[in-house]
Amino acid sequence: MRDDSLQILSEASFVLYRIIGNDLEPRHARGQSRDNLRFILENEPELEGCKKRWVVNRIVNPEEHAAILALLEQYNQHYIDLPFDRDEYVQTGWDFEGLPFAGFTYSEDAQRLNAAERDRLVMRLYRHKNNYVMHNNAARNVALEDGRQSADWILPWDGNCFVTNAAWAEIRSSVLATPHWRYQVVPMARITDNQQLVDETFRPEANEEPQLIFRRDAAERFDEAHPYGRRPKVELFWRLGISGKWDQWAIEPWDLPCPPYAEEAGHFGYAGWVARLNSGKAHLETDPGKGLVDRGVARIEAVRGMLDHLDAQYMPMRRNDGALLFYADSDLSSPLVSNWQTMLAKEAESALERGPYSVIDKTTLPPSGDINDYWHPAPYYWPNPILPKWLPYMPRDGVRVPGTVLYAPESDQYDRTRLQRLFDDVTTCALAWKHVGGQRFAEHGAMLIRTWFCDPQTRMNPHLNYAQVRQGHNRNRGSKSGIIEMKDIYFLLDAIRLLERADTLDETARTELRRWLKAYLHWLQTSAQGRAESRSGNNHGTYYDLQIAAIASFLEDYALVSTTLRTSQERILQQFAVDGSQPEELKRTTSAHYCCFNLQGWVHLALLAERHGQDLWSFHDESGRGLRKGFEWLLAYQDQPWPWQQINAFDVQRFQPLRAAWQYAYAESSLLPQTSDVHVADRLFHPHDGIRPWWFLGQERTGKS
Numbered sequence: 105m106r107d108d109s110l111q112i113l114s115e116a117s118f119v120l121y122r123i124i125g126n127d128l129e130p131r132h133a134r135g136q137s138r139d140n141l142r143f144i145l146e147n148e149p150e151l152e153g154c155k156k157r158w159v160v161n162r163i164v165n166p167e168e169h170a171a172i173l174a175l176l177e178q179y180n181q182h183y184i185d186l187p188f189d190r191d192e193y194v195q196t197g198w199d200f201e202g203l204p205f206a207g208f209t210y211s212e213d214a215q216r217l218n219a220a221e222r223d224r225l226v227m228r229l230y231r232h233k234n235n236y237v238m239h240n241n242a243a244r245n246v247a248l249e250d251g252r253q254s255a256d257w258i259l260p261w262d263g264n265c266f267v268t269n270a271a272w273a274e275i276r277s278s279v280l281a282t283p284h285w286r287y288q289v290v291p292m293a294r295i296t297d298n299q300q301l302v303d304e305t306f307r308p309e310a311n312e313e314p315q316l317i318f319r320r321d322a323a324e325r326f327d328e329a330h331p332y333g334r335r336p337k338v339e340l341f342w343r344l345g346i347s348g349k350w351d352q353w354a355i356e357p358w359d360l361p362c363p364p365y366a367e368e369a370g371h372f373g374y375a376g377w378v379a380r381l382n383s384g385k386a387h388l389e390t391d392p393g394k395g396l397v398d399r400g401v402a403r404i405e406a407v408r409g410m411l412d413h414l415d416a417q418y419m420p421m422r423r424n425d426g427a428l429l430f431y432a433d434s435d436l437s438s439p440l441v442s443n444w445q446t447m448l449a450k451e452a453e454s455a456l457e458r459g460p461y462s463v464i465d466k467t468t469l470p471p472s473g474d475i476n477d478y479w480h481p482a483p484y485y486w487p488n489p490i491l492p493k494w495l496p497y498m499p500r501d502g503v504r505v506p507g508t509v510l511y512a513p514e515s516d517q518y519d520r521t522r523l524q525r526l527f528d529d530v531t532t533c534a535l536a537w538k539h540v541g542g543q544r545f546a547e548h549g550a551m552l553i554r555t556w557f558c559d560p561q562t563r564m565n566p567h568l569n570y571a572q573v574r575q576g577h578n579r580n581r582g583s584k585s586g587i588i589e590m591k592d593i594y595f596l597l598d599a600i601r602l603l604e605r606a607d608t609l610d611e612t613a614r615t616e617l618r619r620w621l622k623a624y625l626h627w628l629q630t631s632a633q634g635r636a637e638s639r640s641g642n643n644h645g646t647y648y649d650l651q652i653a654a655i656a657s658f659l660e661d662y663a664l665v666s667t668t669l670r671t672s673q674e675r676i677l678q679q680f681a682v683d684g685s686q687p688e689e690l691k692r693t694t695s696a697h698y699c700c701f702n703l704q705g706w707v708h709l710a711l712l713a714e715r716h717g718q719d720l721w722s723f724h725d726e727s728g729r730g731l732r733k734g735f736e737w738l739l740a741y742q743d744q745p746w747p748w749q750q751i752n753a754f755d756v757q758r759f760q761p762l763r764a765a766w767q768y769a770y771a772e773s774s775l776l777p778q779t780s781d782v783h784v785a786d787r788l789f790h791p792h793d794g795i796r797p798w799w800f801l802g803q804e805r806t807g808k809s
């Protein structure tokens with residue numbers, strides 16, 4: 105196959121492109137890309153018959169981008185600038201297609217993976233973001249297409265490749281001797297001391313992942329679907345049949361599939377060698393075995409760190425101004441309830457007569473014996489009448505144990521009712537301060553907050569170790585399901601934002617409150633109880649994400665907000681069937697309640713996501729599975745008999761907030777019949793319904809704000 109080899113042999117021209125990317129700490133030292141560029145410009149010789157070009161590839165840091173361009177201009181270099189565009193990046197979503205099934209990342213199956221496997225699994229979710237920022241194979245293809253216009257042989261190489269005179273002589277002579285090959289493989293040597301390359305006699309052993317040279321008419325290109333850090337170049341080696349240690353690398357279930365051989369497979373030769381400049385992390389370059397593994401770990405850590413930082417940086421949430429997430433931040437011109445101010449003032453006056461609330465007021469001790477520990481038995485676990493001492497307790501779904509019914513007199517022996525009073529009264533007082541007026545409302549709400557979260561004598565310890573204790577189980581520690589008892593902290597944090605505007609929480613209280621929230625958030629993420637709840641596939645998973653995201657937003661941990669909302673997207677795909685039904689909730693004996701309760705949780709999460717520039721309302725997969733289908737399926741039963749099990753009476757007015765949310769998000773595009781108005785009952789809903797108090801103060805009638 106020597107179709108044009110004679111012409112190439114007599115007129116061979118080369119163009120070498122080096123692709124300059126972002127520094128990735130801790131894989132690279134800070135500023136390493138520019139340091140290596142400077143070293144090349146100052147020390148690399150001219151290469152006979154070869155032009156040099158550069159591709160400046162999506163440099164995220166504006167100052168670093170400008171410095172690299174200035175350095176290239178200083179040395180009169182030709183380059184292609186591929187700029188990083190913030191708006192394009194913000195529109196780049198997560199990749200769930202490679203998961204074995206929806207919900208896999210938080211499943212029991214995923215927990216059985218080792219740490220390295222879990223890291224690689226999660227990196228698959230970042231694939232689209234990785235491909236946009238690192239832009240690895242796409243930049244190589246840009247170089248290939250540009251080079252085909254000006255040379256017979258194109259070298260689309262990494263930005264840290266350095267070519268000595270001796271190396272170039274070997275490369276060029278090999279290519280010219282075998283011009284019939286469409287591809288030339290150039291083995292690479294890792295260098296820990298760049299100064300060695302200035303010595304013309306230096307010839308390292310080159311046995312690392314090679315670079316490629318393309319003949320102008322070569323048909324293959326780099327696959328732009330393959331992300332940096334997961335064999336973007338090796339994928340082409342496999343297609344061409346270039347053998348190496350990569351042939352022993354496993355294909356994991358979340359990897360892109362191994363490609364078939366290309367038509368040009370086997371059409372390659374070997375040519376010389378090339379040096380890879382120091383990464384600034386010598387310990388990752390020297391050990392041939394452990395170094396490969398450590399480089400992979402450091403690479404994942406670096407890519408995820410950069411992308412998480414970008415997600416946090418570009419989340420269009422106003423910082424440090426106490427912006428509300430769930431309630432209207434401006435005066436309401438057309439609320440859904442006409443007499444809301446009268447209702448709010450009346451409820452706020454009642455709240456002034458209650459409290460303060462503290463965990464030390466309960467009349468029984470938790471199993472720990474610490475009065476400051478939150479304590480509540482599992483509501484559906486009853487004494488076993490046929491076992492000694494009635495232990496262990498046994499479940500009766502949908503039937504509550506005495507003392508676990510909110511507001512009932514006997515609930516005073518535990519903490520659940522006090523906690524709910526705290527949520528509701530603080531929120532009512534804060535909203536009354538804003539919409540009715542009266543500093544006394546804000547002062548009362550602040551007093552409740554200081555008592556529960558700040559005062560060392562009365563505050564709750566920042567965990568739920570004894571929430572929903574199943575007597576006789578797990579050494580009488582709380583169950584994962586107990587975490588849902590703190591679900592309403594999301595709207596409480598909006599109330600606290602208002603109290604801080606009212607200047608009723610001093611600096612000491614604000615500091616103590618945030619210290620408490622950080623400790624509780626840490627417990628949610630690291631305790632066995634919290635980790636187990638995070639794996640829940642039903643409403644418990646929904647409300648777990650809501651707690652995490654709401655607290656993270658309050659603490660301005662926007663990277664955590666972003667990754668939590670990523671998990672929420674995966675939960676949508678796992679929780680909702682293609683027709684919009686909720687299979688996990690339909691298993692319950694009170695299925696109408698749980699379907700509404702879970703979807704109501706998604707309303708809150710979608711509002712939170714919207715305030716942070718992300719859209720859960722319209723998120724869906726290729727089959728259309730998403731929240732919109734969920735709304736349309738459930739609201740179809742608003743005026744129809746419920747065909748699944750519901751052993752308790754169900755309040756059909758609970759459909760009203762859901763229909764209002766549907767109109768807010770989908771009125772112009774939904775398949776449901778549109779209505780000109782939403783009639784709302786002039787009352788508040790029970791906390792078990794999952795509907796935040798004064799919910800109608802946070803939504804317009806139609807259309808997203």
